[in-house]
Amino acid sequence: MIIVDGSIVTIAIPVLAQAFQIGTSQANLIIGIYLIIISALLLPFGQLGNRFGRTRLFQIGMIVFLVGSWFAGAAQQLLIILLARGCQAIGASMVMANSYAIVTDLFPPTELGRAFGVESIFISIGGLAGPGLGGLLIHYWGWRYIFWCNLPIGIICVGLAWWLFNQPHQVTSTGPFDWGGLFLLLAMATSFYSMSSLMMNRPQLAGSLLGIFIIGFALFWQHEQRVAVPLLNVSLLKEPVLRLPTLAAFFSFIAAYFFTLLAPIYLQLVVALPSQLTGLILMIAPIIAIFANPLAGILTDHFSRINVMRSGMLILVIAGAGLLTLNGNHEPWAVLGWSGLSAIGTALFSTANNTFIMSSATAEQRGMIGAITSLVREFGLVLGTSLVGLTFYGKLSLLKGTLVANAINQPRPALVDAQHFAYALALVLLLIAFRYIKQLERK
Structure with a gap:
């Protein structure tokens, strides 16, 4: 539900703008506030999970999510839907x-790869279902049901969670809460999202917001080294066994x-x-991932996790190079082939990477490291979106000699050229990720 809700609203922006009688730029706040708050609160809730019990926070989180879903669907004003x-x-x-920490707590090390492989199935399904499900719900029932569709599934999930997670709540952290770190995270998330939204239309303001983000990050890094119970234990990131696979995952998420x-x-x-045909073609890669992820989990449990990670990233690099050959010919087979290969590489790399990172953490560290892993995915999404727009539309603007913010009615050769330019950057990011894995092998 959470993965779906990250993308299901995108298709409803024009409808929501009309429903609330606002511009589409204001309607985009409905997406933005979701991304900002998630990015800012992952680390704090990782620490609070250590304090009050991970499964307890997981259960409460589902209830809070459902309450928000109800009020978002019932909203009559923009302010209400933003609060929801x-x-x-x-x-x-x-x-x-x-x-991630709950999975690591519940499964023995010999089954951890398969457990993360199964969890990845639902991430793939969420990525597949979002836009398509949103379009169907809006067409047949209206925009309110893109939020209300969470309710029946969520109620079943809450019941199952309260029944299955009946073990005692373990407390692995005490001490004062890091309110200063939380404030800095909120400031960083807000400035970065605002910067990414204004990058093409108001580059000077976007540059100022980037400066605020960098200053906020520097202050956060220094603050976390001084506080008694940090949201982010900086010393952990200095350890190659966590730093290198996390950086590899970060660059791969951006490229994806x-x-x-x-x-x-x-x-x-x-x-x-x-x-319609475009949608069917783009569904193939997530469907392949549904089958590839559990197989990747089995391989992760039976072979070296670093070797599986390296193999997956090598496949991603090959697929990334293949995307540079797309020129409008041999379609849809070229897209199907390279995207399917990418889905296999992602399954191998991500499953082995998550298993390696989480199995290296102690019980006290799992909440924080699991939150870092989720934050890397969310931040990669936002940064990847920004870089795609900057490179693709930036190249189109250079070719045309004026600012271009719309791909419609652009010459076909220019679109192919701009796409190659963007995919070249994505390939560089994947090569950087591959280099981090090679460094991890030597440690």
């Missing part, structure tokens, strides 16, 4: 910050969103396929 989306994001943060955002433009504007 904030409530959804708070609940989502509670769940995401503790899910290049194809996600550029493929629809390529298939519809360059290849000239209808939107």
